Amino acid sequence: MTDIPHRTLGATDLATPPMILGGNVFGWTVDRDASFRILDAFVDAGGTMIDTADVYSAWVDGHRGGESETIIGEWLRRSGKRDQVLIATKVGMLPGDGGEKLAPAHIAAAAEASLRRLGTDRIDLYYAHQDDEDTPQADYLAAFGRLIDAGKVRVLGASNFRAMRLKSALDLATAEGLPRFHVLQPEYNLVSRHKYEGELQNLCVEHNIGVAPYYGLASGFLTGKYRSEADLQKSVRGGNMAKLLAGKGAAVLAAMDAVAAETGATLAQIALAWLAAQEGVTAPIASATSVEQLQELVDAWRLSLTAEQLARLTDAGA
Numbered sequence: 001m002t003d004i005p006h007r008t009l010g011a012t013d014l015a016t017p018p019m020i021l022g023g024n025v026f027g028w029t030v031d032r033d034a035s036f037r038i039l040d041a042f043v044d045a046g047g048t049m050i051d052t053a054d055v056y057s058a059w060v061d062g063h064r065g066g067e068s069e070t071i072i073g074e075w076l077r078r079s080g081k082r083d084q085v086l087i088a089t090k091v092g093m094l095p096g097d098g099g100e101k102l103a104p105a106h107i108a109a110a111a112e113a114s115l116r117r118l119g120t121d122r123i124d125l126y127y128a129h130q131d132d133e134d135t136p137q138a139d140y141l142a143a144f145g146r147l148i149d150a151g152k153v154r155v156l157g158a159s160n161f162r163a164m165r166l167k168s169a170l171d172l173a174t175a176e177g178l179p180r181f182h183v184l185q186p187e188y189n190l191v192s193r194h195k196y197e198g199e200l201q202n203l204c205v206e207h208n209i210g211v212a213p214y215y216g217l218a219s220g221f222l223t224g225k226y227r228s229e230a231d232l233q234k235s236v237r238g239g240n241m242a243k244l245l246a247g248k249g250a251a252v253l254a255a256m257d258a259v260a261a262e263t264g265a266t267l268a269q270i271a272l273a274w275l276a277a278q279e280g281v282t283a284p285i286a287s288a289t290s291v292e293q294l295q296e297l298v299d300a301w302r303l304s305l306t307a308e309q310l311a312r313l314t315d316a317g318a
Contacts, residue, residue, distance in 0.1 A: 189222060
């Protein structure tokens with residue numbers, strides 16, 4: 001699809017439609033063959049960026065991390081589509097060689113392991129998965145710089161950083177000629193806004209940092225799946241959903257229902273379209289467990305909400 005609108009991530013040359021495909025489910029809730037079908041459908045629809053991490057899915061019994069990267073790597077080799085996609089992965093949450101978090105030796109070893117699992121010679125977007133206050137920022141920025149100089153990483157991103165720490169990293173990069181974070185990956189959605197809005201959002205806009213939020217559908221809450229006590233019993237996530245439903249979640253769902261009636265869009269599509277319209281946001285990340293679910297998300301790429309609809313949704317979650 002050549003008419004899909006593409007957006008550039010900050011000051012980089014990485015472009016994506018208004019959604020990035022989340023790879024956290026690959027090798028966890030989605031098996032190898034189903035993952036391949038979803039990846040093929042995503043590229044066929046015009047998608048460009050696939051987001052994963054070395055730690056996916058170490059939380060599953062019997063897994064060690066790297067499962068998602070391995071499946072994506074197998075798909076890249078089988079499909080021959082490496083040059084049609086952008087691969088984003090992360091370091092900092094999976095212990096391994098050279099220490100933990102953002103220790104320079106660990107960054108070097110983790111990057112090599114990710115490249116090996118992905119079966120590629122470069123990572124298009126490499127994130128610090130979380131901040132590391134035990135390692136001097138100059139040290140880990142320099143470690144990332146060595147990967148860039150070697151042609152193994154193209155662009156740097158930061159995930160789960162507070163505004164103060166992101167700003168200090170940006171200032172340090174400017175002052176000492178170190179590589180700069182160009183992309184931020186924060187938690188952000190209609191019912192969880194405090195981690196991005198305000199100081200962090202203003203910083204990203206001021207410094208032209210592309211923003212790719214995760215949990216865009218609030219772990220499924222914003223699909224409308226959880227609306228009553230009975231619904232909460234259907235999933236292991238029910239406890240967290242109860243908190244959302246008891247808070248501003250019910251009001252947000254009501255506002256989304258009204259917009260759905262006006263547009264014919266699904267709640268998932270509305271949640272992603274609202275995110276894509278927020279200042280500083282380039283493209284939210286969303287995962288799919290089937291080709292049918294992916295198609296629903298892809299249809300959100302062309303959904304344009306009116307200013308009045310966006311304002312109603314924003315006010316509902318304030």
